[in-house]
Amino acid sequence: MGDVWSRNPGVSTMHPTGGTQVGWDEIRTSWENLAKICSNGRVELNDQRISVGEDLAYETGTEHVNVLIGKDKAQADFRVSNVFRREGSEWRMVHHHVDLNQTMLAILSKLETGRQT
Numbered sequence: 001m002g003d004v005w006s007r008n009p010g011v012s013t014m015h016p017t018g019g020t021q022v023g024w025d026e027i028r029t030s031w032e033n034l035a036k037i038c039s040n041g042r043v044e045l046n047d048q049r050i051s052v053g054e055d056l057a058y059e060t061g062t063e064h065v066n067v068l069i070g071k072d073k074a075q076a077d078f079r080v081s082n083v084f085r086r087e088g089s090e091w092r093m094v095h096h097h098v099d100l101n102q103t104m105l106a107i108l109s110k111l112e113t114g115r116q117t
Contacts, residue, residue, distance in 0.1 A: 004092065004093050005024060005027065005028075005092060005093050006024075006085060006087060006092035006093060006094050007024050008024075008085075008087075008092075008094060009022075009023050009024075010022070010023075010094070011023065011024055011027060011093070011094045011095065012027070012094075012095050012096075013027050013030065013095065013096040013097070014096070014097045014098065014100075015030060015034070015098060016065075016076070016078055016098045016099060016100060016101035016104050017034070017101070017104050017105060017108055018100055018105060037069055037070055037108075037111060038067050038068065038069055039067070039068045040067065040068045041065070041066070041067035041068070042065070042066045042067070043063050043064070043065050043067075044063070044064045045061045045062070045063055045064075045080070046061060046062045046063075046064060047060075047061045047062045048060075048061040049061060054086075055085060055086040056083070056084070056085055056086070057083075057084045057085075057086075057091060058081060058082065058083045058084070059080075059081070059082040059084070060079070060080065060081050060082075061079075061080055062077050062078065062079060062080065063077070063078045063080045063098060064076075064077050065077075065078060069104065069107045069108070069111070070107065070110075070111050072107045072110070074101075074103055074104050074107060076101050076103065076104070078098045078099045078101065079098070079099050080096070080097065080098050080099075081095070081096075081097045082095070082096050082097075083095040083096075
């Protein structure tokens with residue numbers, strides 16, 4: 001996961017669970033935190049479209065996600081946009097955006113409530 005991301009301070013992500021993370025440290029932490037509570041996950045990109053310029057490219061599509069969050073199954077189709085910038089000879093991701101998902105938010109809220117009691 002880390003090799004595709006730019007370390008530029010302006011990199012950002014918007015996960016289906018809400019919020020915006022800016023900078024590699026916040027992005028890495030957000031992925032690590034999701035990995036701690038998710039299992040048996042599968043993400044498949046469909047309807048992929050790629051547009052490439054000289055130093056900037058973007059990818060759009062539909063991510064089909066099937067995962068366990070805690071003990072709850074979450075399945076959804078998300079519209080996704082990924083933006084890449086050429087850094088030297090490599091393409092690095094600078095932004096990742098996925099639709100907000102109320103089901104995943106409810107599962108996370110339930111998990112947080114369970115930890116507080």
